[in-house]
Amino acid sequence: MDKLNPGPANLLSACDAREAIARGLLSSQDLVEACFARIDELEGSIGAWAHLDKAVAIEQAQAADDIRFRGKPMGALHGLPVGIKDIIDTADYPTERGTVLHQGRRPERDATLVSLLKEAGAIILGKTVSTEMAVYSPGKTRNPHNLEHTPGGSSSGSAAAVAAAMVPFAVGTQTNGSVIRPASYCGVYGFKPSFARISRHGVLTQSPPLDTIGVFSRTLEDLALIADVLMRFDAQDGAMTPVAPPCIGSFLTEEVPACPHFAFVRTPVWDQVEAITKDGFREIIEEVNQRQEKTIDILDLPPAFDELHEDHRKVMEADLARNFADEYSRGKDDLSVVLREMIERGQRVSDSDYDNAIARKGDYDALLQDILDEYDAILTPATPGPAPAGIDATGSPVMNTIWTFCGTPALNVPLLQTPEGLPFGVQVVGAKDDDARLFRTTRWLLDILND
Amino acid sequence: MDKLNPGPANLLSACDAREAIARGLLSSQDLVEACFARIDELEGSIGAWAHLDKAVAIEQAQAADDIRFRGKPMGALHGLPVGIKDIIDTADYPTERGTVLHQGRRPERDATLVSLLKEAGAIILGKTVSTEMAVYSPGKTRNPHNLEHTPGGSSSGSAAAVAAAMVPFAVGTQTNGSVIRPASYCGVYGFKPSFARISRHGVLTQSPPLDTIGVFSRTLEDLALIADVLMRFDAQDGAMTPVAPPCIGSFLTEEVPACPHFAFVRTPVWDQVEAITKDGFREIIEEVNQRQEKTIDILDLPPAFDELHEDHRKVMEADLARNFADEYSRGKDDLSVVLREMIERGQRVSDSDYDNAIARKGDYDALLQDILDEYDAILTPATPGPAPAGIDATGSPVMNTIWTFCGTPALNVPLLQTPEGLPFGVQVVGAKDDDARLFRTTRWLLDILND
Numbered sequence A, B: 001m002d003k004l005n006p007g008p009a010n011l012l013s014a015c016d017a018r019e020a021i022a023r024g025l026l027s028s029q030d031l032v033e034a035c036f037a038r039i040d041e042l043e044g045s046i047g048a049w050a051h052l053d054k055a056v057a058i059e060q061a062q063a064a065d066d067i068r069f070r071g072k073p074m075g076a077l078h079g080l081p082v083g084i085k086d087i088i089d090t091a092d093y094p095t096e097r098g099t100v101l102h103q104g105r106r107p108e109r110d111a112t113l114v115s116l117l118k119e120a121g122a123i124i125l126g127k128t129v130s131t132e133m134a135v136y137s138p139g140k141t142r143n144p145h146n147l148e149h150t151p152g153g154s155s156s157g158s159a160a161a162v163a164a165a166m167v168p169f170a171v172g173t174q175t176n177g178s179v180i181r182p183a184s185y186c187g188v189y190g191f192k193p194s195f196a197r198i199s200r201h202g203v204l205t206q207s208p209p210l211d212t213i214g215v216f217s218r219t220l221e222d223l224a225l226i227a228d229v230l231m232r233f234d235a236q237d238g239a240m241t242p243v244a245p246p247c248i249g250s251f252l253t254e255e256v257p258a259c260p261h262f263a264f265v266r267t268p269v270w271d272q273v274e275a276i277t278k279d280g281f282r283e284i285i286e287e288v289n290q291r292q293e294k295t296i297d298i299l300d301l302p303p304a305f306d307e308l309h310e311d312h313r314k315v316m317e318a319d320l321a322r323n324f325a326d327e328y329s330r331g332k333d334d335l336s337v338v339l340r341e342m343i344e345r346g347q348r349v350s351d352s353d354y355d356n357a358i359a360r361k362g363d364y365d366a367l368l369q370d371i372l373d374e375y376d377a378i379l380t381p382a383t384p385g386p387a388p389a390g391i392d393a394t395g396s397p398v399m400n401t402i403w404t405f406c407g408t409p410a411l412n413v414p415l416l417q418t419p420e421g422l423p424f425g426v427q428v429v430g431a432k433d434d435d436a437r438l439f440r441t442t443r444w445l446l447d448i449l450n451d
Helices: A007-011 A014-022 A028-046 A054-069 A112-119 A156-163 A180-186 A220-230 A248-252 A275-291 A303-323 A325-334 A337-347 A351-374 A401-406 A435-450 B007-011 B014-022 B028-046 B054-069 B112-119 B156-163 B180-186 B220-230 B248-252 B275-291 B303-323 B325-334 B337-347 B351-374 B401-406 B435-450
Strands: A049-052 A081-085 A123-128 A169-174 A189-192 A212-217 A262-265 A296-299 A377-381 A410-417 A423-429 B049-052 B081-085 B123-128 B169-174 B189-192 B212-217 B262-265 B296-299 B377-381 B410-417 B423-429
Touching: A007 A028, A014 A028, A014 A220, A028 A049, A028 A054, A028 A081, A028 A123, A049 A156, A054 A123, A081 A112, A081 A156, A112 A123, A112 A220, A123 A156, A156 A169, A156 A180, A156 A212, A169 A220, A180 A189, A180 A212, A180 A410, A180 A423, A189 A220, A212 A220, A220 A248, A220 A410, A220 A435, A248 A435, A262 A275, A262 A351, A275 A296, A275 A377, A275 A410, A275 A423, A275 A435, A303 A325, A303 A337, A303 A351, A303 A401, A325 A337, A351 A377, A351 A401, A377 A435, A410 A435, A423 A435, B007 B028, B014 B028, B014 B220, B028 B049, B028 B054, B028 B081, B028 B123, B049 B156, B054 B123, B081 B112, B081 B156, B112 B123, B112 B220, B123 B156, B156 B169, B156 B180, B156 B212, B169 B220, B180 B189, B180 B212, B180 B410, B180 B423, B189 B220, B212 B220, B220 B248, B220 B410, B220 B435, B248 B435, B262 B275, B262 B351, B275 B296, B275 B377, B275 B410, B275 B423, B275 B435, B303 B325, B303 B337, B303 B351, B303 B401, B325 B337, B351 B377, B351 B401, B377 B435, B410 B435, B423 B435
Parallel strands: A081 A123, A081 A169, A262 A296, A262 A377, B081 B123, B081 B169, B262 B296, B262 B377
Antiparallel strands: A049 A123, A169 A212, A189 A212, A189 A410, A377 A423, A410 A423, B049 B123, B169 B212, B189 B212, B189 B410, B377 B423, B410 B423
């Protein structure tokens, strides 16, 4: 790697930028300046950012450069900028949660995940646009691949900012399809880890059994790099238990012990999947099975899963009613119609319906576990198709609901695109709490396809 | 390393036990059983433990073995037992703080540092004896090298349990000399990191500007292993800032870039140092300087330091009065005379005296920094001499006060002993927040002495 001009530094992967910084070929300040130059160029049309404060970010970058200069310890993300979804508390920036109801909200403390990023040396570049309260009603963000299309949501700004090379990686959240869907539509890698492996302390609560932190980047290695920093126990997130970090980065470079097997799973909502997606998967399956016999089997989920989407809806909407009660009571008229209706449906979910839905989760988990005992990973579309035209909606999360409800780790791999160049993704799903293996298996799949 | 009998596993260093477990030569359960066999043998005479529950520890060990068996990620301390000073909250054991006033106290939650240990896979073997409220009045613990001598305090049980090979490492705390002193008297390695680098959330508060978590083990490498797990940012300890972990373990094995220079510092309390200690240091200095010319200079601290002990006393006693106000008001008669008198003296420290003492800390820090800009580390006795006879007092912390007040990292290195075999230590002090370099410099010193 030769001495870089500051110009194209924003195009570097996080891993490459990290190496360049460690070797003294690039300063964090130059990298951050390059990101801001890109933002200056494109933010007017894309609208990925809710809050930017160049002075704050540059100051953090200078502090990082000073740490390197003085030979002090450098964390895993030393000097690397990261975007943070605007429902995640930051002490350095407002956190307005995509709604006028929280306009001017300024948290006193960083969310735990923001502290972990800072401890690792990351520069908080700014806050990325969230849909209204991380539900459906879109913010200002447009799809970098076609400004007339949605970037997906609810982590719209995080996905778009990474896709537009404004920042090497970003953090989002998923309660239904809010990480994998925008990653698919924006053509970047997205990772929703196993449930309760990244702390939600200091993050807007939608639905405690579903809310999951996720990350975006332009390479699989970059996803591993940031995921390893974030996947740490925090007693302040009551769902977490102190288990060993997965060390995805080192696992990723290991050889697979045997050729992985994949289950191509059509899911009970296959009728909602577009023809272009079905064609794309047919081609991928043929290609892989041709290069390595019998790698991918085609599988249907047991009929029990037909009820899952309705169970997820009950849990999520009842929890929205509970957790957004304050917003509903003090500002019902400032909520979008779609969110208001979800809250109102949620208010009508009985406790026993909620409990039954949660109880069935155990059944789904067991059925999925059976499949993932037999197969290394599940392949399934990340979204029904590419990003729909229009920016008044964020597309359907229907391909993501099962994996969110069951808490299995899922990756979006940007493998497909329309003839017009709109990307969409292959979703790879692994066994719960086996996140590192999911990455290694996905690496193997990419290698086979690039062979 | 060949297949081990479970018998001597308690004698392994933590690093060796870790490797044996990772390679399948030793199970965590066998290691824990070996530690309990040693405890059964010696606890009656040494009294290092405040709370033991073999069933709880064995259950944790079996869970660790199961994680290895299933190929799940293993943390840095996977399956290794650790002792926890009884002023540090644990959900699995009582935390009675060495006083009848907290008899039966059972925390609901682990202290952050206990969570970090569990996340890394450590087995909480039990709670170690603390002096009364981690001040002076001794518990039941005796010095493993001579039962008629004090083990030092306040982390008496942690130091004695490690010295007696009941556990490979243990956690303690230091507000004056409570880690380095018992490490010196018990002949084990002890490490008090830079101030505010290990979370005190869930640990008894004595004096917020002074309280520091520390660790004990029988090798320098083991100290690094556990310190790397514990030195993580926690927003719940308001004194901490999110800086990169020091990665002491990997730094320790690096070559020094140049031969280190040491300042042998006599401190303003040199008149309290025993002749045997002075002789021991004279020999070490001669030996080192003979092998490597001009390695150790002899230095006196500037006269400003003459006031430091009194400043430390004011801060500590005023803080004890504040933080132990509840114990004082509800159970004054159950406090030891020494603690009651400290609290009462603390009540008489005026706010301005306290503030002036804290303000002078900045001056001391700057003067020390000047020395540590010129020298890689300071050498000074860890204690005035070996452990005094008698178990009704815990010896003097006078050699530790400066480094606690200034928040510089300090190591006890067990290099000296009396003709009768009572150990005492060399204290190596480094620049604040340069903990990894202190270890590397100390490694170099040990290598020179073993040459």
